[in-house]
Amino acid sequence: MSRDDTTPTPPETLSAATLHADYKTARNRPLLIGTFLTPDDSSALLRLHGRVSKVTVGDRIGQAQVAAIEEGRVVLSLLGSTYDLRLPG
Numbered sequence: 001m002s003r004d005d006t007t008p009t010p011p012e013t014l015s016a017a018t019l020h021a022d023y024k025t026a027r028n029r030p031l032l033i034g035t036f037l038t039p040d041d042s043s044a045l046l047r048l049h050g051r052v053s054k055v056t057v058g059d060r061i062g063q064a065q066v067a068a069i070e071e072g073r074v075v076l077s078l079l080g081s082t083y084d085l086r087l088p089g
Contacts, residue, residue: 010088011089012089029048030046030047030048030061030085031046031047031048031085032044032046032072032085032086032087033046033047033087034087035069035070035071035072035073035074035087037069037070042056042057043055044066044069044074046061046074046085055069055074056069061076064083065077065078067082072087073086073087
């Protein structure tokens, strides 16, 4: 894939991926930074506790498990409930 084939990153996503002074209030909640989908695999970048991690379906984030990764969306499963993480904007 050439660089011209990429989708531009929305300003809201760039802002969310950048640390700000108010970030400390949300550092204990996972923040979706990006999703990467191919015909064979999917992964996502999440920020949690100030660290960015690449995750795939089945990985654990704290007590939650990554249940699904879609374009701009990650589904976490925790104690029988599901939670959506979506790209800002």
